[in-house]
Amino acid sequence: MKVLILTTRQNHVWTSMQEIIPSLENLWSSLEGIESQIINVDEISIKDLLPKVLWAENFVVTAFNLKIVSALEVVRKSIKHPGRIFFYMHNMQTIGAWPLEAWGLNKLLNTNDRFIVTCENDIRSMKLCYENARYFKHPFFIENQVVRETVCKEEDVDFIFIGRISAQKNLHNLIWAFSKYLNVKKSDAKLIFYGKEDDLGSPNMGWSCENYMEKLRSYSEDLSIEKNVIFRGFVNRDEIERELEHRDYVFISPSLHSDENFGIAAFRSLISGRRAVLSDWGGHSDYRNYFEKQLELIPVEQSSFGPVVSSEAILESMLNISSKESLPSHCPSYYEKSSLARILTNELSRESEEHSELILTVEAREVVNRQKGLENNFSTGIFNDYSDKLSHTFFSAYGMRSVERKVEFDRNFYDLSPWSEIKGNRIEITDPHKSCYSFEIETGNYPLRDLARNTRYVSKSIVEKLYSGGFCRISNLDLSTGRYLQDHCSVSIEILRERVLKFFEVNNIENPYFADCEEQSVDESKVVNIVLFGGYLQRILESGCWNFNKFHFWVLSPSVKKVLVEICGLKADSISVIPREKLFSISKVKKVSLEKSVDLVYAGRISRVKNIELLIYTNYYLQLLLKKDIKLNLIGDFDENYHDYWGYFSSSKSYEEELNELVNSLDWPFSKPVFLRKVNHDKWALKNFTSPHYISLSSYLSEDFAVSVAQAQEKGWPCILSNWGAHQDVKGATLVSVNNILPYLKRNIFIKAYGENIAKEIISSKTICLGNNLETFNRLVVTPKEMDQVRSKLVKKYSRNIMLILRGAGERFAQQSIGETFYEDLAKRLGGYSLRNSILIVKDGVNEVGFLENKATNDLSSISEISKYEILTASEVVKKRNLIKVMQAESIAFSFPKEDGVELFQFVSSLVEGEDKIFFLKDEHV
Numbered sequence: 001m002k003v004l005i006l007t008t009r010q011n012h013v014w015t016s017m018q019e020i021i022p023s024l025e026n027l028w029s030s031l032e033g034i035e036s037q038i039i040n041v042d043e044i045s046i047k048d049l050l051p052k053v054l055w056a057e058n059f060v061v062t063a064f065n066l067k068i069v070s071a072l073e074v075v076r077k078s079i080k081h082p083g084r085i086f087f088y089m090h091n092m093q094t095i096g097a098w099p100l101e102a103w104g105l106n107k108l109l110n111t112n113d114r115f116i117v118t119c120e121n122d123i124r125s126m127k128l129c130y131e132n133a134r135y136f137k138h139p140f141f142i143e144n145q146v147v148r149e150t151v152c153k154e155e156d157v158d159f160i161f162i163g164r165i166s167a168q169k170n171l172h173n174l175i176w177a178f179s180k181y182l183n184v185k186k187s188d189a190k191l192i193f194y195g196k197e198d199d200l201g202s203p204n205m206g207w208s209c210e211n212y213m214e215k216l217r218s219y220s221e222d223l224s225i226e227k228n229v230i231f232r233g234f235v236n237r238d239e240i241e242r243e244l245e246h247r248d249y250v251f252i253s254p255s256l257h258s259d260e261n262f263g264i265a266a267f268r269s270l271i272s273g274r275r276a277v278l279s280d281w282g283g284h285s286d287y288r289n290y291f292e293k294q295l296e297l298i299p300v301e302q303s304s305f306g307p308v309v310s311s312e313a314i315l316e317s318m319l320n321i322s323s324k325e326s327l328p329s330h331c332p333s334y335y336e337k338s339s340l341a342r343i344l345t346n347e348l349s350r351e352s353e354e355h356s357e358l359i360l361t362v363e364a365r366e367v368v369n370r371q372k373g374l375e376n377n378f379s380t381g382i383f384n385d386y387s388d389k390l391s392h393t394f395f396s397a398y399g400m401r402s403v404e405r406k407v408e409f410d411r412n413f414y415d416l417s418p419w420s421e422i423k424g425n426r427i428e429i430t431d432p433h434k435s436c437y438s439f440e441i442e443t444g445n446y447p448l449r450d451l452a453r454n455t456r457y458v459s460k461s462i463v464e465k466l467y468s469g470g471f472c473r474i475s476n477l478d479l480s481t482g483r484y485l486q487d488h489c490s491v492s493i494e495i496l497r498e499r500v501l502k503f504f505e506v507n508n509i510e511n512p513y514f515a516d517c518e519e520q521s522v523d524e525s526k527v528v529n530i531v532l533f534g535g536y537l538q539r540i541l542e543s544g545c546w547n548f549n550k551f552h553f554w555v556l557s558p559s560v561k562k563v564l565v566e567i568c569g570l571k572a573d574s575i576s577v578i579p580r581e582k583l584f585s586i587s588k589v590k591k592v593s594l595e596k597s598v599d600l601v602y603a604g605r606i607s608r609v610k611n612i613e614l615l616i617y618t619n620y621y622l623q624l625l626l627k628k629d630i631k632l633n634l635i636g637d638f639d640e641n642y643h644d645y646w647g648y649f650s651s652s653k654s655y656e657e658e659l660n661e662l663v664n665s666l667d668w669p670f671s672k673p674v675f676l677r678k679v680n681h682d683k684w685a686l687k688n689f690t691s692p693h694y695i696s697l698s699s700y701l702s703e704d705f706a707v708s709v710a711q712a713q714e715k716g717w718p719c720i721l722s723n724w725g726a727h728q729d730v731k732g733a734t735l736v737s738v739n740n741i742l743p744y745l746k747r748n749i750f751i752k753a754y755g756e757n758i759a760k761e762i763i764s765s766k767t768i769c770l771g772n773n774l775e776t777f778n779r780l781v782v783t784p785k786e787m788d789q790v791r792s793k794l795v796k797k798y799s800r801n802i803m804l805i806l807r808g809a810g811e812r813f814a815q816q817s818i819g820e821t822f823y824e825d826l827a828k829r830l831g832g833y834s835l836r837n838s839i840l841i842v843k844d845g846v847n848e849v850g851f852l853e854n855k856a857t858n859d860l861s862s863i864s865e866i867s868k869y870e871i872l873t874a875s876e877v878v879k880k881r882n883l884i885k886v887m888q889a890e891s892i893a894f895s896f897p898k899e900d901g902v903e904l905f906q907f908v909s910s911l912v913e914g915e916d917k918i919f920f921l922k923d924e925h926v
Contacts, residue, residue, distance in 0.1 A: 004056035091259030093125035096367030112355035119283040124397035162265040168257040177314035196234040199650035206381030206812040281399035306386030310470035413475035436808035534702030557726040573780035597629040599689035617755025632673035644810030645823035724831035738831035836870035
């Protein structure tokens, strides 16, 4: 029998696949009585593949990608080969196998082919994908297993995790559990992490998690166990084995990853004789049949928040593992290569049967339909969130079980998780894996506290809900204290609150309520004067929770009022704007003058929402163009937030690393930018700067006042500001066009080109802010009924998914067409953002402009007048919203030759009246 093994190296981005795929190739090619050839589809042309296909009788597919799809089209479309295809699923059964439908493989494969999975939970998941598919399982195996010496069992044993440092692995709950383990056992054990960080979060839910390792370090510090938690980073597998060869340890993984179909690192530890604590999930569950003496499985519990492996359940298994045994090296026969070879030989020997088309189940069809509606080629957002019933169907197949907890809720203390906190009358949860939740506190008799020892007495129902989701646990009465970080806007909010109160006192305005602040009392029988700060959108969406009879709104910027009136639908007279000059004593602002060397100063959060990369490039080009030492001083602490309107975004590096790399990559003619951290909010403007100019190019959606700008104004500094939000109210400031700062509502990867444009705009100093003349205050009141109507119309206009903003998931809303419309409407009100009339279509990129490769970015940045174009990748063109843009465009440019995209050119031409609108940029421009 002749078998053609179609394989790939593209999937080697996953470390485990670097081991799994070659082992599968070896396994199939070593079968007795089988003649085989291994073809790497990444490297072979269709012409060279044809004779190989004609030679073969059966086919093996070791992994899925688009090259594999092309190869199978040759097999089944071009040649119509009757041979069976043995197809390794890996993780696709947990997502309804939608990629096979999306790329047409369900039409190429049939019931005579065989899907291969690796565990029983995979088989349960396959039943949710197809009504009539045939499949079988065999585990992975390890080539050249090394026999290890028996190690002595240690009582105070260390716990080891090897794998991706990812929220999918539930490591935050592991750290929380480990803190209690140390306390209960009076132990000095270590929890050691080997692995590289990723920011994937929960892509199936559209939830990313940036800087996960930093969060884990922070949790360790907050729990005062940082000395016992060690992060080794990525270490080569052979080096790890040398380090652990003579040590007793417990491998631990409480993973909830939807592709945990085997667990290579766990398997290596088990066959070496070590003990393991694993989630009863995916491929981990099968280990109970072969490693019972070494293994503790943590139950995966069903909840309204999806699958839960709680810190208490992890702790219980960590304590129980002491009763398990450390054994000599051994490998059960089920996992030996010879056993797997017999399974494959038996499957190959089965005679072909009559076949038919594959039929998707109802569940799989729903997943496919949802993915089609996402307008992307990824699983991002196929489930609404962890309460989605469809997701629970797949979770149940993969290991989620209804577990009857024997918990008696008494009036002991209940501790919130390190990622949860009490804010006023709400409990706010930011789970790195599960996303954000917010609960209103129901008063009761059960004491609940967060890490900062904020305590509220809550109802039993609240405790039960939090406990079921793993967000709280019964206290161990550990009274130690630690360091706790403030809300990133809390300092500015407190400064503004104090000044607004003074303003109200002077103007005889009573009964204020600060919607962004906590612990307030108001007289509900009177008109409540509600002050909105940067969280104005969230506060409007949650206004149904207010129990006021009548209220009037106060904001700090006309731009916010414009949003509330034109987007939210509030009446203009129901909103009063407090002039910034009434809150800060503003000196006469000097004009911008860059004729001599100056210090540019930015103070605030060093954050992506403040467009710091763009600021650095602007500084670079100011030096080049003016040939003067224009030095940029960046004052503040780094954070990892990004614009909601970007949609899904992830980075393999921290923002601090990105900015330092950017600064060091540029050939500065004068002083490099400097970062100044830990400077007090009332001290930074007193530093000894040379001819200081304040600068901010922020396009932050909550830019409703800018306290640091007002502090600079008090000193009379010249200001260079984005024409955005409250910056438009700063009299005498030089304003930078929003269309240079925000060329499109995606991550701007052409910041180098736009930095040069902004530098030229600043030098010309054309737009000087005149401020806003606000003389009278409106006093129209709003009733709860009227507010209900406002929210209802807002939801009707932008769909109920606008509530994702309230849940801290605005980036998910931005990925939807209606969400894109909302953020465009918002940007127009905040800064005069306008869409481009011309379109540049680019070929490179994964799915959208924000993911273009570096080379494409550099090439396109060199195009003259790039700012006049809206840029779309080829795959973005076919989105519904973009088709309309193409049809209405004044001109359409292609960045690549016509012969490289004939079909795309023909498609675009069919949408446009007159081919004279379409042209191809000259080669020297790209």
